[in-house]
Amino acid sequence: MQETFLHYVWQFKKFDTSNLKTTAGEAIALHNNGHPNLNSGPDFFNAQLEIDGQLWAGNVEIHIKSSDWYVHNHEVDCAYDNVILHVVYEHDTDIFRKDNSIIPTLQLKHLIHANVFKIYQRLLMSPHKWINCEMDFAEVDDFVISNWLERLYIERLERKSSTIEVLLESSKNDWEGILFKLLAKNFGLKVNGDAFFSMANSFDFSVVRKMQSQPLQLEALFFGQSGLLDAPIENGYFQNLSKEYQFIRQKFNLSNDEVIPLQFFRLRPPNFPTIRLSQLAMLYHEHANLFTKLMAADTIEDLYDLFEVGTSEFWKTHFTFEKSSRDSNKSLTKSFIDLLLINTVLPLRFCYLQHQGKPASESCLLMAQKIASEQNAIIKAFNTLKPISDSALTSQALIQLKTEYCDKNRCMACAIGNSLLARQ
Known part of the structure; x- marks a missing residue:
């Protein structure tokens, strides 16, 4: 009880x-x-x-x-x-x-009422494999689910906004700097997200601003602060990076003592930190004032266009410094851009519009509806119960539902749980 x-x-x-x-x-x-x-x-x-x-x-x-x-x-x-x-x-x-x-x-x-108590027992006092309402989820009215998922997506954006607010306070409302830190974290994905984030926090974003016209310097900054230039490697590109980094490190008095070491283990080569750091450097080389451009984008297509970037020339034929590979473009894939939009751009856009006193929910809802649904264990399990995840809006909402309601037995605070209890 x-x-x-x-x-x-x-x-x-x-x-x-x-x-x-x-x-x-x-x-x-x-x-x-x-x-x-x-x-x-x-x-x-x-x-x-x-x-x-x-x-x-x-x-x-x-x-x-x-x-x-x-x-x-x-x-x-x-x-x-x-x-x-x-x-x-x-x-x-x-x-x-x-x-x-x-x-x-x-x-x-x-x-x-006996029927209410019976449904409550079915929800919360019976053994279940995954979520409390898994036996009844498919029967819940589509309108109830749709409205609840929209609310859950906004709730998830609000939760992510609270993290952004903390970063803003510590960076004196430097929105461009916050964007860089969040993008860095998401370029690192799950394996290297914390390492990339610690790298982005190891220097002021003003350093990036001063180097945006020089892609080699940007790469030297990112690779050097991440500890990738410490080994003695004999090739011209690596030597140039090392030389640039030593100059940058001395000029800006940089330290990487608190940067988390990078991991290559169990990563597919396209996700190697070397490739992702080069792509991040090229993104900032090609787009000065990236935050302003992302906030001004009117359509989802405009956002995709801004992320149409690849690596520098060296990485088109390499995944690591020492071994060459078949020539490939290595541009950001649509699925990777989707992750950046879902986890960085839309939450930041939501928070920024709120700071501007402008309506934020509708804009983010419309854009999220045009991004493909994520595919993970939570989404696949919900779709097995009822095929409902058709966009990033629904997939993000379902993650919020599972982690903040189902896993915590908060059926009484859930519109789906309430609709089941209201059945006669």
Whole structure:
């Protein structure tokens, strides 16, 4: 039994409201159940009800057992002085006010609608393989799912915006610098994301600005700070990079002592950090004021055009410094650009528009709908239950659903869980 279930039952009156009585036998007449309180304090504010003919206005507190009042130390918290009714699943002890009068208690144990309790048991009290509603998910109305997924996508953007806000505060609102750090992290993917991010944090973005017209210097900066120029390698390109890096390091007094080492293990060659760092360098060489261009883009096609970049000439025939390979263009693939748009550009665009006082949700929703759905274990599992992920909007929303609701058993806070509980 979860308190959130009892909150749902109380808020939507999913119990027999006829002939209600307190545990002391006093008649209860409900006029207003109150408003849910999402912060600290009693669970429902401003309720109105009659107890034994006396009209009361105040707050309602909900617990599984009456004794939880003392477990949560409410007896010493003045925020609970105005509680007029204690609603519990099971009454096991009387609760007293500071003046020693008993707080009226309503026990719901035998009042909850049988069908609601049955569905609750099916959702949260039965063994499941993956998510609580997996046996019923396919039956949920498409309109309910669609609206909920849109809300979940915005919720995910809001969560990512909180991370961006922290970076903004530490960088004095340098949006271009924040974009660089976030792009670097995502160019590193899961294996090297933290390493790339630590590299981007090891110098001020002003250094990148000063070198954007010189691609060799950008590569030297990225490779050197990442620790890729430490080995004694005999080829002209490597020697040029090393020479440039030593000059840059001394000029800007750089250190890479706190940069996380890069990993090549278990990576496909196109994802080697050497290739991704060169692509990142070429992106910033070709696009000064990249943040401004990304924020000004009107269509998803404009965003794709900005990421049409490859590597420098050396890396067209190499994956590492020492061994040559077949000549290939090594441009950013559409699927890789999709990841950059999903994880960096759209969250940053959402946060930036909010800072500008402009509507952000609709713009990001429309763009996310035009990006292909991600393919991972979560998306594949949901699509097995019901084929619903057809864009980045839905795939991001489903990740939010699984990680923030399903995995945490927050069915009562989920529109899908609520729709199942509302079935007759």
